[in-house]
Amino acid sequence: MSGSGPFQDKPTIRVDALSVARGGRILFEGLSFTAEPGAYLEIRGGNGAGKTTLLRTLAGYLKPRAGRIAFDNAEDPALKLHFVGHQNGLKPTISVASHLRYWTGLFGGAGDADVAAEKLGLAALLERPARTLSQGQARRLSLSRLVLAPRPIWLLDEPAAALDANGKAMLAAIIDAHRAAGGLVVAAVHEPLGPTPSQTLTVGA
Numbered sequence: 001m002s003g004s005g006p007f008q009d010k011p012t013i014r015v016d017a018l019s020v021a022r023g024g025r026i027l028f029e030g031l032s033f034t035a036e037p038g039a040y041l042e043i044r045g046g047n048g049a050g051k052t053t054l055l056r057t058l059a060g061y062l063k064p065r066a067g068r069i070a071f072d073n074a075e076d077p078a079l080k081l082h083f084v085g086h087q088n089g090l091k092p093t094i095s096v097a098s099h100l101r102y103w104t105g106l107f108g109g110a111g112d113a114d115v116a117a118e119k120l121g122l123a124a125l126l127e128r129p130a131r132t133l134s135q136g137q138a139r140r141l142s143l144s145r146l147v148l149a150p151r152p153i154w155l156l157d158e159p160a161a162a163l164d165a166n167g168k169a170m171l172a173a174i175i176d177a178h179r180a181a182g183g184l185v186v187a188a189v190h191e192p193l194g195p196t197p198s199q200t201l202t203v204g205a
Contacts, residue, residue: 007152010037010182011074013058018067022053026065028203035186035199037152038179042197043188049204051188052086055155058186059083074153081153082107086161088142092131096122096141099130100148107149120144121170135162146174154178156187168194 012034019029027050035041043051056062058069060078071077090099100113100122117123120140130138139162146154154175160168172194175185179195187193 007037007150007182009073009080009152011077011080011152011184012036012072013153013184013186014068014070014072015058016068016070018054018057018069019065020050020053020057020062021065022050027053029066031067031201031203033199033201035184037182037184039184039198040175040179040195041184041186041199041201042192043186043201043203044190045203051203052157054203055083055085055157055186055188059155071153077153080151081155082146082149082151083155084142084146084157084159086157088138090130090133090138090141093129095127095129096133097126099141100126100144103145104148107145107151113148116144116147119147119170119174121167136164136167139163140167140170143171143174146178150181150183152183154183154185154187156185158189159187160189160193 014034016032018031020027043054045051053062057064059081074080100116104113117126120143122140125137133141143159160171163171175195178185
């Protein structure tokens with residue numbers, strides 16, 4: 001299974017002495033790491049430790065309290081990354097096929113919606129509205145944007161939530177293919193996804 005071909009731009013994420021707060025409470029501080037092309041970083045920590053907040057800060061949705069985030073070899077980081085949160089972000093009345101077409105256009109993808117549907121196990125569900133999908137099927141649909149519009153940086157928040165064993169194997173294969181193409185993955189997890197991480201970060205410890 002292939003997520004994309006080799007990337008022309010292969011960014012590196014550099015984080016230095018990062019401090020993040022939420023609701024006036026400091027979640028973590030002094031966090032530093034580097035994620036280079038091909039890297040897979042797992043972020044771990046208990047509920048409320050700041051895993052999601054860290055991902056959202058890396059994505060540029062939140063401003064850090066202190067510290068620095070740099071994207072080497074990426075002039076416009078927002079156009080080089082996918083953020084997939086724990087919410088699937090689906091429109092209940094819209095079909096699977098319409099979601100695939102919409103995301104292809106939204107993210108400027110050159111991907112084939114039919115090919116993506118096949119890879120994600122959605123080919124038999126194209127005409128079904130999102131509200132009729134199981135939680136696992138909905139998660140597969142949410143993850144389809146990763147292969148519809150290849151971008152080198154993936155920020156994933158509990159991406160395996162609701163996936164069965166086959167779905168988890170599918171996700172692991174997509175991550176491995178993405179890394180092989182020079183992409184990098186930072187994922188917040190409660191348990192290992194399958195691929196061997198190049199680094200594990202624990203927040204809120």
